[in-house]
Amino acid sequence: MRKIYMDYNATTPVRPEVLEAMLPFYTEHFGNPSSVHWAGRAVKGAIENAREQVASLINCSPAEIVFTSCGSEGDNFALKGTVDALKEKGNHIITTTVEHPAVLETCEYLEKQGCEVTYLPVDRDGMLDLQELEAAITDKTILISVMWANNETGNIFPIEEIGAIARKYKVRFHTDAVQVVGRIPVDMQKANVDLAVISGHKLGAPKGVGAIFVRRGTRMTQFMHGGHQERHRRAGTHNVAGIVGLGKACEIAQQTMELDAPRVRRLRDKLEKGIMEAIPEVKLNGHPDKRLPNTLNVSFAYIEGESILLNFDMKGIAASSGSACTSGSLEPSHVMCAMCVDIVLAHSSTRFSLGPDNTEEDVDYILQELPPIVQRLRDMSPLFNNDARMSCNQCRVVRRA
Secondary structure (H helix, E strand, O other), X not given: OOOEEOEOOOOOOOOHHHHHHHHHXXXXXXXXXXXXXXXXXXXXXXXXXXXXXXXXXXXXXXXHEEXXXXXXXXXXXXXXXXXXXXXXXXXXXXXXXXXXXXXHHHHHHHHHOOOEEEEEOOOXXXXXXXXXXXXXXXXXXXXXXXXXXXXXOOEEOOHHHHHHHHHHOOOEEEEEOOXXXXXXXXXXXXXXXXXXXXXXXXXXXXOOOEEEEEOOOOOOOOOOOOOOHHXXXXXXXXXXXXXXXXXXXXXXXXXXXXXXXXXXHHHHHHHHHHHHHHOOXXXXXXXXXXXXXXXXXXXXXXXXXXXXXXXXHHOOEEOEOOOHHHOXXXXXXXXXXXXXXXXXXXXXXXEEXXXXXXXXXXXXXXXXXXXXXXXXXXXXXXXXXXXXXXXXXXXXXXXXX
């Protein structure tokens, strides 16, 4: 059976060059980088080289890179480390209703610890109103947390403009940059960002490694204790092989991104155009233009997204419904709810996220298999077969409480 992978926003395959760079650190270069002897020194140099590779991709100083285990850890460190470090200044956080659960659930935890959190709404395209953001700032605001790009819709938020607002009011700014690093240019010198989170497995490195950019002079409370690693900012023995893999993946991304992004965008646009032309009653979720070049999120009226994915799987096609971190939930995606997508359409949202290994043939195969799958599922749907079925504008709307 042919296998097509279009779930790159969930995870990416480890690049062969990355695996090759990692392997020696499981065998001959096995030392603990905290050791002072020859075995430790040999691997410590590799970690610092990886730090330089990550910093080069996002245009910052290597000293501003702290290695972590994943994006979720980085978001927790950014929020909790800021709240504790700045507790004498205030306790107010501003974020959005469409953030990754690593941010939203951390904010909910911090609310229980006494923080006040403002959750900014988005419009029906999933975009923010920056005037609302600026109006939400108070003299107690210590942190603005807005993702660089949404993992479900691919929407890209105006990070430079948000950073300028944060600078104007002297408020710290954190962004979850997991979906953008390695896919579009990221420049920390221009972005006015204080904290930015990276995850290795989103750009061809292995799972279990990430990084956080901490701008020089940004005061943080240590999140994990029990060691002096990462200049006393993150305790724990370094995942040397993973860090080497992350560095190599960043080096490759810097070399290939300029060519990969336009090619992937063309494939994404071909897929979108083909779906819209071949299947009636399909809704694009997200902004039509201001989104990642690899991401397409659409809803097929009257059917469940999970049913589409199961039928896809039988055809060897891997796509997703909502975020991989919340799959298995029977509730519609919180991102779709925040965008006021009708509940019937929210349940049918399907995300295609392409990568550098996808081809024209992959797109053609999906466009061949998808229309009959949708028609078969609609034929079985009581909503579709109801003579008095609702139009999309009549469906019940779900909103975040």
